Amino acid sequence: MSSLGAAMSTASDTISNGVEKLQQSLDGSTEDKKMAQLASAMKDVHDPKNRITTDYGVTQSNTDEWLTISTEDTQGPQLLEDHMAREKINRFDHERIPERVVHARGAGAFGTFTMHKSLEKYTTAGVLTDTSRRTPVFQRFSTVLGSRGSADTVRDVRGFAIKFYTDEGNWDIVGNNIPVFFIQDALKFPDVIHAGKPEPHNEVPQAQSAHNNFWDFQYLHTEATHMFMWQQSDRAIPRSYRMMEGFGVNTFKLTNKEGKAFFVKFHFRPQLGVHSFVWDEALKLAGQDPDFHRKDLQEAIDNGCFPKWDFGVQIVPEEDEHKFEFDILDATKIWPEEEVPVEFVGQLELNRNIDEYFTQTEQVAFCTGHLVPGIHHSDDPLLQGRNFSYQDTQLSRLGTNWQELPINRPVCPVMNHNRDGQGKHSITKGTVNYWPNRFGAAPPAKPEEGAHVAVDHPAKVAGIKARLRTKKFREHYNQAQLFFNSMSPPEKAHMTASLAFELDHCDDPLVYERMCERLTDIDLELAQNVAELVGAPIPQKAGRPNHGKTSKNLSQTEIQPKEPTIETRRVAILIADGYDPVAYNGIVAALKASKALPFTIAPRRTPIFAAGESKESGKGVKPDHNLEGMRSTMFDSVFVPGGADSVATLRKNGRALHYVREAYAHLKALGATGEAVELIKDACALPGMDFSTSGEVTDSYGVVTAAKVQPQSFKETVQMAKGAKDFV
Numbered sequence: 001m002s003s004l005g006a007a008m009s010t011a012s013d014t015i016s017n018g019v020e021k022l023q024q025s026l027d028g029s030t031e032d033k034k035m036a037q038l039a040s041a042m043k044d045v046h047d048p049k050n051r052i053t054t055d056y057g058v059t060q061s062n063t064d065e066w067l068t069i070s071t072e073d074t075q076g077p078q079l080l081e082d083h084m085a086r087e088k089i090n091r092f093d094h095e096r097i098p099e100r101v102v103h104a105r106g107a108g109a110f111g112t113f114t115m116h117k118s119l120e121k122y123t124t125a126g127v128l129t130d131t132s133r134r135t136p137v138f139q140r141f142s143t144v145l146g147s148r149g150s151a152d153t154v155r156d157v158r159g160f161a162i163k164f165y166t167d168e169g170n171w172d173i174v175g176n177n178i179p180v181f182f183i184q185d186a187l188k189f190p191d192v193i194h195a196g197k198p199e200p201h202n203e204v205p206q207a208q209s210a211h212n213n214f215w216d217f218q219y220l221h222t223e224a225t226h227m228f229m230w231q232q233s234d235r236a237i238p239r240s241y242r243m244m245e246g247f248g249v250n251t252f253k254l255t256n257k258e259g260k261a262f263f264v265k266f267h268f269r270p271q272l273g274v275h276s277f278v279w280d281e282a283l284k285l286a287g288q289d290p291d292f293h294r295k296d297l298q299e300a301i302d303n304g305c306f307p308k309w310d311f312g313v314q315i316v317p318e319e320d321e322h323k324f325e326f327d328i329l330d331a332t333k334i335w336p337e338e339e340v341p342v343e344f345v346g347q348l349e350l351n352r353n354i355d356e357y358f359t360q361t362e363q364v365a366f367c368t369g370h371l372v373p374g375i376h377h378s379d380d381p382l383l384q385g386r387n388f389s390y391q392d393t394q395l396s397r398l399g400t401n402w403q404e405l406p407i408n409r410p411v412c413p414v415m416n417h418n419r420d421g422q423g424k425h426s427i428t429k430g431t432v433n434y435w436p437n438r439f440g441a442a443p444p445a446k447p448e449e450g451a452h453v454a455v456d457h458p459a460k461v462a463g464i465k466a467r468l469r470t471k472k473f474r475e476h477y478n479q480a481q482l483f484f485n486s487m488s489p490p491e492k493a494h495m496t497a498s499l500a501f502e503l504d505h506c507d508d509p510l511v512y513e514r515m516c517e518r519l520t521d522i523d524l525e526l527a528q529n530v531a532e533l534v535g536a537p538i539p540q541k542a543g544r545p546n547h548g549k550t551s552k553n554l555s556q557t558e559i560q561p562k563e564p565t566i567e568t569r570r571v572a573i574l575i576a577d578g579y580d581p582v583a584y585n586g587i588v589a590a591l592k593a594s595k596a597l598p599f600t601i602a603p604r605r606t607p608i609f610a611a612g613e614s615k616e617s618g619k620g621v622k623p624d625h626n627l628e629g630m631r632s633t634m635f636d637s638v639f640v641p642g643g644a645d646s647v648a649t650l651r652k653n654g655r656a657l658h659y660v661r662e663a664y665a666h667l668k669a670l671g672a673t674g675e676a677v678e679l680i681k682d683a684c685a686l687p688g689m690d691f692s693t694s695g696e697v698t699d700s701y702g703v704v705t706a707a708k709v710q711p712q713s714f715k716e717t718v719q720m721a722k723g724a725k726d727f728v
């Protein structure tokens with residue numbers, strides 16, 4: 001089967017599976033326990049039987065006018081006795097809750113987690129061993145530094161937090177799209193975040209690391225070196241939440257039936273591959289469509305193209321803890337895959353959009369301490385501090401009974417002697433609320449009752465009481481070099497440009513000069529290039545020699561789909577009156593068949609008429625958007641069909657020419673047929689580019705052209721675009 005055919009049949013399988021699943025969950029026959037549970041907490045504003053009531057349930061006839069003492073001619077005072085009015089205003093006044101202190105801006109979706117291979121060799125956890133289970137999940141993606149209303153596409157780490165509603169209780173992986181972190185000890189978290197957030201004197205800049213304080217800290221706190229290199233890479237400007245990796249980052253532990261323990265790192269690898277914006281595109285999108293990632297996630301799920309990740313683990317037996325040159329409990333280090341391979345054993349799929357933002361994406365509350373039997377935390381000093389922080393922060397964000405909110409409730413029974421507190425929902429019957437009690441009511445379970453019972457893993461600990469980390473934690477540069485060395489040449493160029501952008505925004509010479517010195521600890525040439533761009537003295541000597549080693553799967557160019565696909569990619573088709581209908585209809589059909597999303601863009605949004613179609617009798621095509629409303633940044637690819645009049649109009653339109661030029665400059669695949677081939681060539685000013693204007697389909701630098709295309713060639717055109725590396 002051709003790759004196009006294969007991609008199409010996989011896409012249609014995915015859709016029918018998804019629709020079936022959705023159907024099941026809607027008609028209540030779902031095996032998704034979380035959906036069934038949430039259904040009981042839901043009401044539908046569109047139910048025609050609805051009438052407005054107060055919060056205490058009394059149906060109202062007028063919620064528009066406050067009760068007053070007035071006449072037709074004289075407006076009098078409002079009455080305090082109008083309870084309905086006071087309730088409405090009261091409720092509004094208190095709608096806001098504190099936004100998350102970090103990761104405030106986010107987007108979420110529901111999904112399913114499955115295992116195709118049991119990890120019973122390592123753990124007793126049902127969620128990781130039972131291959132027949134479909135564990136419901138809720139996942140929240142986020143940026144870190146910006147506040148809740150900031151833009152999606154800023155340069156930042158992305159949160160990758162998953163709540164697994166397992167039969168044994170909730171398990172939360174509160175991860176990121178970058179496998180390491182800025183600090184080794186949780187006690188430095190307030191410092192690294194204060195340094196990155198807007199500066200205290202003027203609250204500038206919003207959702208940016210390009211400022212003095214951020215880079216001042218990066219220089220002075222050398223353990224951040226590895227992480228800031230990731231943050232300066234293309235990983236920090238993902239094309240989509242669906243196209244980034246997820247990492248548990250911290251080291252966890254698994255225990256098996258025999259009581260043997262293993263260290264583990266969790267990995268999620270996107271089946272669509274890892275793809276990023278170019279920086280200019282990300283910057284523009286932050287203004288043109290600040291909700292780009294949020295909408296992209298929703299659009300893909302609505303279209304039945306469910307985002308999927310392969311779930312993998314890296315395992316180190318407990319007795320091998322000290323066999324590595326780095327400390328495996330240090331969250332500023334990866335475990336290179338050459339030393340500890342990733343074994344892929346499961347799949348995470350997102351397949352249902354949220355119903356309401358606040359009660360789901362905002363009220364979801366993750367906790368690194370939420371672990372299920374068979375999975376434990378390690379002595380990773382970052383993780384241990386996190387275990388305190390998440391529980392604590394939910395109290396101020398959501399109140400004492402945050403675990404009872406619908407999105408946070410486990411799907412298994414909850415019973416204990418914790419009681420009361422603000423906002424308590426559930427009602428526990430019985431006369432005692434303590435243990436032990438004379439009835440033996442709600443006792444702790446015995447370990448032999450089953451694998452669902454939490455039993456601490458005995459671990460021998462020895463040491464001196466001191467504020468100390470092991471000596472291996474003190475090495476801060478090897479893996480920063482390893483990461484930089486592993487980048488492809490374009491990725492290295494992007495990092496140089498990114499550092500040049502960021503340090504250019506630092507107006508304190510001490511900050512950017514010192515940072516250029518720091519870069520010599522990674523790579524002298526990088527340091528010299530950046531220093532020149534930002535106006536710092538050009539370093540002459542490497543701070544330490546580059547060890548020259550590389551490691552696999554650090555460059556995102558290595559993390560690509562098994563089959564190239566344009567599924568869910570947004571393609572702009574530019575037309576004006578007189579466009580070639582054969583080319584236009586052909587590309588629309590071919591894109592839809594490949595599960596890509598065609599959007600017709602024209603100088604105006606009233607109907608556009610094809611060559612030969614009369615304005616009086618024809619229906620025309622109503623464009624999805626005009627050239628002002630949707631810019632090239634919002635699409636992955638631009639296609640311009642021929643048609644002499646259409647092309648002549650577009651040629652005279654600066655916005656249209658800019659569209660094509662900008663898409664090319666952002667390394668996107670372009671396509672053109674007929675007269676539009678020359679338009680593309682001129683708009684992009686591409687001397688020496690190998691375009692055939694005679695008839696063949698050609699692909700040069702990701703620009704696919706067919707001057708004399710026949711409808712049947714469109715499949716080929718789409719296939720060539722799929723093959724082009726331009727989506728990387």
Ligand code: HDE
Pocket residue numbers: 100101102103106140141142158159160161174175176181185186187189247248249250331364365366382383385386389390391393394
């Ligand atoms: Fe977080 N982090 N974090 N973090 N983190 C929070 O918890 C914290 C760290 C991460 O979508 C907060 O509920 C400390 C690493 C994500 O709701 C807070 C430390 C990683 C999210 C908190 C870290 C993360 C948070 C704020 C240093 C990647 C968003 C609101 C030890 C593995 C979760 C909240 C969501 C959120 C504390 C470091 C990921 C304050 C103390 C490392 C994805 O509790």
